[in-house]
Amino acid sequence: MGDFAVDPDDVRLHGRTLGTTVADDYAHKADEIARDAVVEPPGFGIALSPAEAIYIQRVEFLVKDVQGAADVCRQIGAKLGVVADQYERAEDLHVSGFGGTPASVSGFADAYGRTGVAQLAQDPGVLATAAASITLVEIGAILGSMSACAALCPTFIIGVAGAVLFVANPVGIAQAGADLIRHGDQLQKALNANFDKICSAATGTWKGQGKDSFVIMATKLKAHLDELGAYIHTLGEALHSLEIALSGLWLALGAMTAPFLIWLIAMRAAELVPGAAVVLEPIIEATGAVVAGSVTTIIAAVASLGGLVLAVINGLAKDFLKLMALPDDGVKGTPDLTEFHVGENFA
Amino acid sequence: MTDPDVRRLIEGMAEQANRFAASMQNLTGEGADDAGLVRATCGASGRLVDIELAAETRRMQTYELREAILAAVGRAADAASANLADVVAQLTQGADAYGTDAVRQAREQVAQYQRLVDAQRDKLEQLRVNLG
Numbered sequence: 079m080g081d082f083a084v085d086p087d088d089v090r091l092h093g094r095t096l097g098t099t100v101a102d103d104y105a106h107k108a109d110e111i112a113r114d115a116v117v118e119p120p121g122f123g124i125a126l127s128p129a130e131a132i133y134i135q136r137v138e139f140l141v142k143d144v145q146g147a148a149d150v151c152r153q154i155g156a157k158l159g160v161v162a163d164q165y166e167r168a169e170d171l172h173v174s175g176f177g178g179t180p181a182s183v184s185g186f187a188d189a190y191g192r193t194g195v196a197q198l199a200q201d202p203g204v205l206a207t208a209a210a211s212i213t214l215v216e217i218g219a220i221l222g223s224m225s226a227c228a229a230l231c232p233t234f235i236i237g238v239a240g241a242v243l244f245v246a247n248p249v250g251i252a253q254a255g256a257d258l259i260r261h262g263d264q265l266q267k268a269l270n271a272n273f274d275k276i277c278s279a280a281t282g283t284w285k286g287q288g289k290d291s292f293v294i295m296a297t298k299l300k301a302h303l304d305e306l307g308a309y310i311h312t313l314g315e316a317l318h319s320l321e322i323a324l325s326g327l328w329l330a331l332g333a334m335t336a337p338f339l340i341w342l343i344a345m346r347a348a349e350l351v352p353g354a355a356v357v358l359e360p361i362i363e364a365t366g367a368v369v370a371g372s373v374t375t376i377i378a379a380v381a382s383l384g385g386l387v388l389a390v391i392n393g394l395a396k397d398f399l400k401l402m403a404l405p406d407d408g409v410k411g412t413p414d415l416t417e418f419h420v421g422e423n424f425a
Numbered sequence: 426m427t428d429p430d431v432r433r434l435i436e437g438m439a440e441q442a443n444r445f446a447a448s449m450q451n452l453t454g455e456g457a458d459d460a461g462l463v464r465a466t467c468g469a470s471g472r473l474v475d476i477e478l479a480a481e482t483r484r485m486q487t488y489e490l491r492e493a494i495l496a497a498v499g500r501a502a503d504a505a506s507a508n509l510a511d512v513v514a515q516l517t518q519g520a521d522a523y524g525t526d527a528v529r530q531a532r533e534q535v536a537q538y539q540r541l542v543d544a545q546r547d548k549l550e551q552l553r554v555n556l557g
Contacts, residue, residue, distance in 0.1 A: 312552055319545040326541045330534040338527040354449050354469060357509050365528055372531035379542040386549045393556045 082286025086169075090162035092280035097155020100276055103269050104148035107261060111310065112141045114257035116250075120214075122320065123246035125381060129320070129388035136313060136394050143306050143398040144265070150299065150402050151273065157404075158280060161288060217245055220332040223339050224373075230342040231366035237373030241331055244380060248325040255317030262311025270303045295404070302401045309394045316390045323383045330376055338369050452508050456500025458493035465494070465501040469509045473498055 115137040122130035173179070221241065228235040277296040281289050345362050349355040452469045462482050466475040476497070482490055 312556065315552055316549065319549050323542060323545055326538055330538040334527070334531040334534045337530050341527045348449065354509070356470070357506075368528050369531045372535045375535050376538045379539055383542050383545055383549070386546060386553075390549050390552050390556070393553060 082288065083284070084162075084165045084286065084289075085283035086162035086165045088283045089158050089165070089280055092276050093155045093158025093162065095155070095276050096158065096273070096280070097152045100269070100273050101148045101151035101155065103272065104144055104151060107265060107269060108141050108144035108148065111137070111144060111258070111261050114261065115141075115254050117254050118247055118250045120245055120247055122251065122384075123244045123324070125243035126246065126320070126384040126387075129384055129391060132388055132391050133313070133317070136391055140306070140310055140313065140394070143402075144310075146399040146402055147269075147303055147306070150404060153404055154277075154296075158292075214247060214249075216332075217248075217328050220328055220335060221245065223335045224331065227335060227339050227342055227366070227369075230339070230346055231362055233363050233366040234338075234370045234373075237370035240374050240377040244324065244327055244377065246324050248321050248328070251317050251324065252321040255314045255321055258314030258317065259311050260314075262307045262309070262314060265307030265310060266304050270300055270307060273303065274300050299402055302398055305396070306398050309396070313391060313394055316387050320384065320387045323380050327376060327380045331373065334369060334372060338365075341365075448512060449509070452505065452512060454501050454504025454506065454508050456497050456502070456504055458496040460493065463490075463493040463497040465497040467498065467501040467505040469505055471502040471505060473501070 117130070117133075121127070122133070221238070224234070224238045224241055228238045274296070277292075277300070281293055284292075342362065345358055349358050449469050453474060454467050455464065456467070457464045460481075462479040462485070464477040465473060468474050476494070478490075482493070485493070
């Protein structure tokens with residue numbers, strides 16, 4: 079065992095902060111992500127439902143990862159408490175060995191209890207209901223115009239059939255995307271930074287091999303937590319791109335459908351004049367085919383982009399829980415402090 | 426909910442359609458036989474609406490008169506059809522008159538949307554690169 083120095087109260091204090099305040103921050107963040115990532119129906123739309131399924135799966139994994147960060151912080155807090163107790167116990171042995179009166183020291187259960195592990199109660203049922211009705215109303219109006227166009231011009235039906243597959247909830251997607259970007263940034267810039275700060279503070283008066291092991295572990299964990307924040311940010315960015323594409327799709331459809339519908343109404347009115355129908359009908363059908371072709375072209379474009387969104391979301395796969403797990407070869411999950419090398423005589 | 430611009434557009438379209446329909450009712454085509462003894466007038470549908478026979482036609486044989494009438498009516502119907510085509514061309518290609526052109530508008534939207542999708546594709550590709 080090397081040279082070491084420690085202020086057990088200082089280590090215990092920061093361990094408690096990690097196990098309560100910092101851990102709770104991560105737990106709350108996990109709840110917020112689970113709540114804010116929800117995209118109300120119709121979600122991504124029928125055509126992009128495979129991407130939505132992957133998205134939901136990834137969100138669940140990332141939420142569990144953030145919850146895992148909270149659990150790891152609680153474990154670290156508990157272990158730091160035990161570390162402090164072990165150092166104190168050693169000192170007490172020395173005190174009693176020379177005829178002094180040792181101070182009472184709490185056991186692991188007490189130390190673990192102080193970290194707030196009993197406060198694990200979460201409230202996952204609080205799922206916000208996004209108010210995305212306005213855009214859905216607009217989409218409904220555009221789709222109604224397209225249906226009217228199809229009624230007046232049968233060759234346009236293919237355009238309507240394609241567009242229906244992309245009836246989505248752009249406002250909900252935009253909100254979820256913005257929230258995920260915000261949560262990802264907060265994880266990196268606030269929560270992880272705070273974790274780093276508390277870990278550094280915990281080692282302020284601590285010196286020795288145990289401290290070195292702790293610093294290495296904390297540095298690795300901080301790197302994983304930052305990567306986790308970046309993943310959540312990227313997921314938000316992917317949603318943001320998808321929302322821009324879907325909103326742009328419906329804006330474009332609306333921009334091309336409104337004048338086409340009005341033109342169709344005028345042409346059908348003109349057809350009421352005897353003899354005009356024979357001349358106008360081919361013109362109407364040809365124009366309808368061109369506009370329907372334009373619709374299918376932009377639908378193909380958004381479908382292609384949806385595939386890329388799916389690929390990006392699918393790429394956000396990493397087993398953070400495994401990476402962040404602390405080494406633990408104790409009995410029934412009880413930390414045995416082997417990673418801190420406190421001293422086998424005092425376990 | 427109706428946007429003032431949309432309302433003006435709709436009103437403009439309706440006015441144009443009414444004018445078009447009215448012009449269609451008055452749209453006719455005239456034609457005559459080679460000798461100019463028979464003059465026919467046809468409506469937009471090709472229906473014969475009037476025919477004038479010169480006095481000389483009284484001395485014509487019935488088969489000669491038949492040929493003259495058929496020629497005059499056929500030419501009148503062709504003229505009516507040509508006039509109708511002109512009006513329809515004005516209707517379908519007169520983008521300025523209607524404030525918009527459905528086909529041109531659709532193509533412009535496609536080009537604009539393609540640019541939007543390309544920009545997002547570049548961004549997503551960058552995200553994939555950043556993920557490694």
